[in-house]
Amino acid sequence: MTEPPPLTPLTDQTLARLRKLMDGNGLALDKIELVETQEKIYDLEGITQLVPFCERHEGHYPGPPRGDDRTLVSDSATLQSEAQRRHQEFLAGRDWLPGAMNELKEAPAQGWGLDGAKITLREKSVILAAVETCPACQGRSMLTCEQCQGQGTVTCPQCHGSGQELCYNCAGSGQNPAHPGQPCVICNGRKYAACRFCRASGKLNCPTCQGRAGVVCPQCRGTGGATEEVILVCGVTINFRLSGEGLPSGLRRGLDRIGIANLAQGHADIQMLSEKRPEDTVPGASGTKPPEPSLIVHYAAKLPYADMKLRFRGGRAVLVSAFGKRGLLMGVPPYLDDALQPWREHLKRAAAGTEPLDGALKARAMRDALALELNGEGKPENLRRLYPAGLLPKTMQEIFTDMRRALNRMTLQARAGAAAGIGVAATGLLAAIFLSPLHAYLTNGWRWSAGLAFDFVLLAAIMSLGWVGLGVAVKLLLKRRFSGLKISLHHNAGHVGYGLLASIFIAWFAILFAAPVKPLWLLYLTGG
Numbered sequence: 223m224t225e226p227p228p229l230t231p232l233t234d235q236t237l238a239r240l241r242k243l244m245d246g247n248g249l250a251l252d253k254i255e256l257v258e259t260q261e262k263i264y265d266l267e268g269i270t271q272l273v274p275f276c277e278r279h280e281g282h283y284p285g286p287p288r289g290d291d292r293t294l295v296s297d298s299a300t301l302q303s304e305a306q307r308r309h310q311e312f313l314a315g316r317d318w319l320p321g322a323m324n325e326l327k328e329a330p331a332q333g334w335g336l337d338g339a340k341i342t343l344r345e346k347s348v349i350l351a352a353v354e355t356c357p358a359c360q361g362r363s364m365l366t367c368e369q370c371q372g373q374g375t376v377t378c379p380q381c382h383g384s385g386q387e388l389c390y391n392c393a394g395s396g397q398n399p400a401h402p403g404q405p406c407v408i409c410n411g412r413k414y415a416a417c418r419f420c421r422a423s424g425k426l427n428c429p430t431c432q433g434r435a436g437v438v439c440p441q442c443r444g445t446g447g448a449t450e451e452v453i454l455v456c457g458v459t460i461n462f463r464l465s466g467e468g469l470p471s472g473l474r475r476g477l478d479r480i481g482i483a484n485l486a487q488g489h490a491d492i493q494m495l496s497e498k499r500p501e502d503t504v505p506g507a508s509g510t511k512p513p514e515p516s517l518i519v520h521y522a523a524k525l526p527y528a529d530m531k532l533r534f535r536g537g538r539a540v541l542v543s544a545f546g547k548r549g550l551l552m553g554v555p556p557y558l559d560d561a562l563q564p565w566r567e568h569l570k571r572a573a574a575g576t577e578p579l580d581g582a583l584k585a586r587a588m589r590d591a592l593a594l595e596l597n598g599e600g601k602p603e604n605l606r607r608l609y610p611a612g613l614l615p616k617t618m619q620e621i622f623t624d625m626r627r628a629l630n631r632m633t634l635q636a637r638a639g640a641a642a643g644i645g646v647a648a649t650g651l652l653a654a655i656f657l658s659p660l661h662a663y664l665t666n667g668w669r670w671s672a673g674l675a676f677d678f679v680l681l682a683a684i685m686s687l688g689w690v691g692l693g694v695a696v697k698l699l700l701k702r703r704f705s706g707l708k709i710s711l712h713h714n715a716g717h718v719g720y721g722l723l724a725s726i727f728i729a730w731f732a733i734l735f736a737a738p739v740k741p742l743w744l745l746y747l748t749g750g
Contacts, residue, residue: 232528233259236544243612246586248561254532257539261528264473267465268334268521272322272458276312279453285445292351298450301352305452308348312456316515318346322458332494334521335483337462346456353449356442363446364436370428374435378420385422386414473527476545476552489546490525551611558612562587573627591621596700598710600626630716633696640695641722644688649729651684662739674743681730685723692719
């Protein structure tokens with residue numbers, strides 16, 4: 223009894239995809255011939271080691287602790303010893319294992335490929351804080367004012383503490399300046415009067431402390447204390463490595479292209495197998511130390527891969543690889559470049575205006591490129607989504623460039639006619655505004671700068687409407703020509719569009735000088 227042929231789903235899928243790309247593009251389905259295939263599901267082993275870490279960050283700031291999530295201790299010495307104890311206990315113990323495994327299992331693909339990533343365990347992390355009395359002010363929040371030495375007052379600089387100053391009315395003569403020989407009406411002949419600055423007290427409030435006898439402690443900012451914090455951020459570091467023997471070179475290239483961590487995105491079936499804690503070294507063995515606490519997690523990945531020898535259009539066989547469940551293709555030659563060559567030539571002639579576009583659109587790829595271009599998505603990366611293999615990027619760019627030129631040729635006459643009509647309408651509208659009393663009525667009493675801004679905004683609005691109108695005309699033409707396709711309004715109006723804008727501007731400028739009542743800003747700028 224003969225054995226059934228081996229199953230080759232990836233090979234069959236690859237052939238179906240390549241033939242689908244050929245359909246309608248000038249190649250018969252039998253122009254791809256399978257010469258040989260080697261397809262296999264490879265078993266890859268992933269090994270993740272979880273190693274605990276505990277990062278320590280210290281901080282110091284004035285005032286009480288900033289937050290309710292702090293664990294308070296009595297003083298700075300206790301803070302340091304408690305932080306050291308928790309740090310050592312976390313690294314030496316194994317209490318972190320359940321939490322780390324729960325976090326790992328919640329990660330995409332249960333942590334497959336997460337090399338160098340870190341998992342922070344919130345339940346094992348802590349912020350320790352100790353509040354101590356400010357050493358500068360001893361908790362009083364204030365420092366003795368150096369200027370007044372804690373008195374709150376200073377000697378009056380006007381009377382030097384006597385409470386009396388020379389009489390400001392008689393300048394210390396004791397006589398009335400208005401009636402010499404008579405006593406001064408202010409000091410009554412005593413030559414001195416009560417000091418106006420300190421109101422005869424001989425003292426003034428200290429200008430530094432404003433009479434409070436002290437200043438706010440700059441070290442604690444008036445809080446009387448300071449907080450010292452130690453933040454312990456504890457968790458595990460993920461160290462991942464891939465183990466696989468006898469992997470084909472093409473499969474390794476696929477791994478480099480996709481990235482090991484991305485295999486879980488539909489390329490391979492991945493399963494977490496087991497977790498293992500390294501056992502302590504056997505007691506009594508000389509010169510040995512217990513291993514660092516860690517956790518080893520094993521994964522198994524099943525990755526389909528196929529190496530195929532394919533013959534395109536009767537040529538020599540080439541090696542094509544299909545990688546993973548999604549069948550990522552590698553090594554596919556640009557077989558569609560040559561197959562589309564006749565229609566590419568038709569497209570070039572259409573772009574040059576020597577023949578209609580219809581001849582180029584007999585190929586499906588050309589029709590797809592046309593649909594993208596009309597929808598405003600004429601970029602190679604968009605066509606790449608439809609044709610992931612068989613077309614070079616430069617060929618896609620060439621197709622879009624020629625397609626854009628051909629469409630411009632097709633719409634040239636309609637754009638010119640629409641531009642002429644829009645230009646006449648815009649000129650008529652400008653003439654109706656500036657050659658009649660309407661503009662003078664609207665801008666009556668305005669400053670020249672406001673009138674200038676108004677006129678330029680008006681011109682910009684008319685030019686924008688003209689540009690949009692030209693785009694609508696082009697869209698209607700394309701819609702009538704390609705009724706089944708989605709047409710975007712954002713099409714290049716070309717030199718016709720820029721010519722329309724230039725003609726509107728020139729007409730506006732000529733109308734301004736022909737206007738019976740010229741705008742004030744024009745007279746201001748021309749010196750008229």
